[in-house]
Amino acid sequence: MAEVELRNLRKDWDTATAVDDVSIKIENGEFLAILGPSGCGKSTTLFMLAGVYLPTSGDIMFDGARVNDVEARLRNVGIVFQSYALYPNMSVLQNILFPTRFQKTDDAQARAHEMAELVQITDLLGRRPSELSGGQQQRVALARALIKRPNLLLLDEPLSNLDATLRLSMRAEIRRITRELGVTTILVTHDQLEATTMADRVMCMNKGRIEQVGSAADLYLRPDTLFVAGFIGSPPINLIPPDRDVLSLPDRCHTLGLRPEALRVSEVGMPATVLSVEPMGREAMMTVDTPLGDLRFIEATAQPKYRPRDLLRLTFDNADTILFDAKGQRIPEAHATLKETAYA
Amino acid sequence: MAQIDWDQLAAQSRRHRLIKNSCLILFLTLVSVPVILPFFWVVVISFSARTGGVESAILWRACAVLVPAVLAYGVAHLTLPRIAHRLLAGAGILGLTALGLWLSVGAELHLNNYRFLINANLIEDIRGAGTVGGQFPWVWTAFGNSLLVALCSTVMKVTVATLAGYYISRFQFRGRNGFLQGLLIIEVFHPWMLTIPIFLVIYWVGLLNTLAGPILVLTAIGLPFFIFIMKGFFDAVPWDIEMSAMADGATRRQAFHMVVLPQVRPGLIAVGVLGFITGWEEYVFVTALRTGNSYWVMSTYLYYVAEDVMGVDYGLVAAVSVFYMLPSLVLYLACQRYLTQMKLGGIKG
Incomplete structure (x- = not known):
């Protein structure tokens, strides 16, 4: 178990900068998710932590000691790859035992069985990886990553090859196991749901830079940047250039963010025409034409009441508006208010 | 309806x-x-x-x-x-x-045509001892030499092609593309075109009339193709597995031995079989690199039986042919499922 710190970490490839000035401190036993679109540098960061890539500059610290130059095999880091990367020529048990072949371990067999029990694959130990389902392979990969009691557990998109139901149960499962062991864990994912449900803190990255670090609620309710606002939330937030005829807001506001569920139907409000209705199961997503422009709006009902071309009136709480300046930074403690002219 | x-x-x-x-x-x-x-x-x-x-x-x-x-x-x-x-x-x-x-x-x-297998002095018995004077060997001598040429060149081909194929598949280095294209260009020219320069080189290094000559030449000629095949097999082994092994505590060499190599086993077998068969059936270079009858291999033995000694005894020629064919045939039949998995790796890879 270790406390991990990145200081001004940077990685340049021949043609591009993959990771640019990333600094973060991860507490002992914490579960951090690195979230971002593909190509944002999250996997590069992960592989630098593992020791597969060498950073161009900056420091990687484990428990306060610089480990930049320590080889991958000596860092005592467990990795679960997206492809699971099980060794096809070995049985499940041999796969789990593989890391112990390089360490002095007296109780390797006992530990392997303990790990198999933890991830619930005790009846599969004799099989080959090719005879396992995706979820079972995932569990084997997890057991193999954990058997050497790693300082740090790295998960690289571990759930993206699983089907939706399995993903849901594995999410809880991985969370349970990491809690039980108290291991410091870093999860890399492009799936916001995965990040927000599993992690204590989420670090959102874009183009090699950190956009924001915080809890799931921080990122959702108080996104620091336009990118975070647009990336987090499904269906996505409404980002509109404010029309000052119908809105009163600070002068430097350049973009107005309004979550689809912040809008609600009311007696008094701006007029809206329904353009389309998409039932999504528990709720329905509608696109409506308003004085602010076309907005996404969520109606919290399984049985939609409105149909295209219906007229309704919409309003929102001023506190739910999020304002951004011309650079895409959030303007703290500032909100927008609808003017009377909008009601016409 | x-x-x-x-x-x-x-x-x-x-x-x-x-x-x-x-x-x-x-x-x-x-x-x-x-x-x-x-x-x-x-x-x-x-x-x-x-x-x-x-x-x-x-x-x-x-x-x-x-x-x-x-x-x-x-x-x-x-x-x-x-x-x-x-x-x-x-x-x-x-x-x-x-x-x-x-x-x-x-x-x-x-089975009379197969008497050459047990009669060490076949030609002397037919022609009389005076004519060839014990130059012509027993078939097992030629068999042993052929086996030696085929096995040695195979071992070298497989070893070098495996290491080179792995390196080309996994590492970026200056001139990598040029090297790969060079390998292909070599394949355009038939090795027989190089017979005279090769003869001179072998003569100068003093390996003429030794089995080491054909062994080295066959290895060199076969390598470009085999390197390409092995690169193709290594390209198919995912990076993740190797990285995972190294994160699990293996050195690069251990990862190569324990995780990567077992997965290219079909490639090793395919290259081994092909290498063995080309070495076993080689005629041009084993003939070109000897002056006189310094060594005999199966192909020169067959040629001698067919042309020089018994122009008319087709029974004996056919029996030697069958004996010569047998090892290649058995090996090929045993390993053909590996040969069908061969593929050439691309230049980019």
Whole structure:
């Protein structure tokens, strides 16, 4: 178990900068998710932590000691790859035992069985990886990553090859196991749901830079940047250039963010025409034409009441508006208010 | 909507399938005849020819049994849908064929042509000791030399091609693309074009008239192709697995041995078999790199038997041919499923 710190970490490839000035401190036993679109540098960061890539500059610290130059095999880091990367020529048990072949371990067999029990694959130990389902392979990969009691557990998109139901149960499962062991864990994912449900803190990255670090609620309710606002939330937030005829807001506001569920139907409000209705199961997503422009709006009902071309009136709480300046930074403690002219 | 007569459609489909399969089997049988017949002929001659003459009548009598047998199996294959029945019919036809062959040509068969296997002084016995003066070796000497050439060059080819293929597949280095293209360009030129320069090089380094000469030359000539094949196999092994092994505590070399190498085993076998067969059947360079009869291998032995000594004893020539063919054939049959997995790696990779 270790406390991990990145200081001004940077990685340049021949043609591009993959990771640019990333600094973060991860507490002992914490579960951090690195979230971002593909190509944002999250996997590069992960592989630098593992020791597969060498950073161009900056420091990687484990428990306060610089480990930049320590080889991958000596860092005592467990990795679960997206492809699971099980060794096809070995049985499940041999796969789990593989890391112990390089360490002095007296109780390797006992530990392997303990790990198999933890991830619930005790009846599969004799099989080959090719005879396992995706979820079972995932569990084997997890057991193999954990058997050497790693300082740090790295998960690289571990759930993206699983089907939706399995993903849901594995999410809880991985969370349970990491809690039980108290291991410091870093999860890399492009799936916001995965990040927000599993992690204590989420670090959102874009183009090699950190956009924001915080809890799931921080990122959702108080996104620091336009990118975070647009990336987090499904269906996505409404980002509109404010029309000052119908809105009163600070002068430097350049973009107005309004979550689809912040809008609600009311007696008094701006007029809206329904353009389309998409039932999504528990709720329905509608696109409506308003004085602010076309907005996404969520109606919290399984049985939609409105149909295209219906007229309704919409309003929102001023506190739910999020304002951004011309650079895409959030303007703290500032909100927008609808003017009377909008009601016409 | 009109009533569809499913039974009629099913009958039609069955008929189409039967015609298609019959045509296919007939076609495949016909194209395989020119390939199989010479081999069959050589085998028949080696067991039947008596001093000098070739009894073609034996071949025709054997064919008179075999052709109906093949046709009968074709019909059985088409008409019997169950595999167990087919196997049973096949075994029955095989038994009948063996019986037919025994009855038609059995009396003509003998092993006299294979006497070269146990007679160390074959030529002296035929021609008299004075003529060739003990230069001509026992077949097992040539066999041993051929084995040595084939095995040594195979081991070197497999070792170098594996390490080079791995490096090219995994590492970026200056001139990598040029190197890969160079490998391909070498394949454009036939190695025989290089016979004279190779002879000179071997002469200057003093390996003329030693088996080391052909071993090294064969290794060098075979390598570009084998490196390409091994690169293709390594390209197919995912990076993740290697990274995972290294994160699990293995050094790069351990990861290579324990995780990567087992996955290119089909490639190692394919390259090994091909390398062995090319070494086993080599004639041009083993002849070019010796002056006089300093060493004998199977190919030069066969040539000598066929051309220099017994221009007319086809029985003996055929028997030596069969003996020469056997190791390649066995090896090929045992490993052919690995050979079909070969693929060439691209330049980019």
